[in-house]
Amino acid sequence: MLLKKIFLVISVIFLFSAPSMAQDDWEWPEHPTNIKVLPSGLTAAQLRSAMRDFSSGLGVRCLYCHEGAEDKPRSEWNFSSDENPNKQRAREMVLMLYDIDDHLAKINPSGLQRVEVNCYTCHHGRPKPMTLDAEISEIYRKEGLEPAIAHWSELKKEYYGKGVYNFESDQVLNQFGRALLDSSKTDEALRVFKLNVEKFPESSRAWSSLAEAYMQSGNKPEAVKSYEKSLELNPRNQNAKEMLDKLKP
Numbered sequence: 001m002l003l004k005k006i007f008l009v010i011s012v013i014f015l016f017s018a019p020s021m022a023q024d025d026w027e028w029p030e031h032p033t034n035i036k037v038l039p040s041g042l043t044a045a046q047l048r049s050a051m052r053d054f055s056s057g058l059g060v061r062c063l064y065c066h067e068g069a070e071d072k073p074r075s076e077w078n079f080s081s082d083e084n085p086n087k088q089r090a091r092e093m094v095l096m097l098y099d100i101d102d103h104l105a106k107i108n109p110s111g112l113q114r115v116e117v118n119c120y121t122c123h124h125g126r127p128k129p130m131t132l133d134a135e136i137s138e139i140y141r142k143e144g145l146e147p148a149i150a151h152w153s154e155l156k157k158e159y160y161g162k163g164v165y166n167f168e169s170d171q172v173l174n175q176f177g178r179a180l181l182d183s184s185k186t187d188e189a190l191r192v193f194k195l196n197v198e199k200f201p202e203s204s205r206a207w208s209s210l211a212e213a214y215m216q217s218g219n220k221p222e223a224v225k226s227y228e229k230s231l232e233l234n235p236r237n238q239n240a241k242e243m244l245d246k247l248k249p
Contacts (some may be wrong), residue, residue: 004092026074034080037091054090057119060125065090092094122165132165132172137179145188148176149195170200174209181213189213204234211243220247 028044035042038050055061065087068077069228082088100117110113122129130138135155140148156167166172177192193210200206211226224247231240 002122017171032079032241033057034082037109056125058123059125060127064127079120126164131169131174135165136172136176145191149192167227169198170203170206173199177209177213181216183208184216186213190217202233204230204237204240207233208237208240211240215243223247 020081028048030044032042032047038047045109051062052064060066062074062077065084066072066077066079067081067083068079083102094178097117097119104115104117132152132155136148136152139151152173157164159165160167173192173196177189177196180186181189182190190210190213193213196206197203197210207226207230211223211230214220214223214226224244225245227240227247231237231244
């Protein structure tokens, strides 16, 4: 049953993916060694399908988890080695996948088809299944604001329209800017909020956040303009009305 289960959750997209490495005399082993969490007794075809599932689900190649070199034939790679820490991470993720599907099996399904998960469900072709906000926040912590904004742009160029990240809403940049504003990094927050209104000029929330940053920076004239724009876009924005009453003589 375990063997049946793991191959039920393997995405069919792997049936159509072609090998990306140069060919040599290496072949998928009929009796793979050092198999710890996948079902024992895998055939070469089943192992090939499972490994391609991992590769596509995370958007990585074999050397992400295995020991070897791109300029060496696969026959010289050490597939059974545990030296690469990503292999153990992958094993833990497979065990987590088992747990999730076991739990889902206990839930009465809402439709005819029971929900199951696989690597692609969370990863969507990325090694780390992070939200867009977490992605840019991590770059900010490591490298600063401009690299974080550049990373946002790069991710948008690569993934827009693929359902991986949320680029269709002002929410991500707004949350990022709010975190900066709450940390009294007003100039950086202004930079993010200006970008947000540039990308989402019809968002009342984006203009309201920009106004608040202007207020915190002491620039009341620009705060008034931004609150007015926010109120124009959303006449029910009570906060903008109250702030304008306070700001205008």
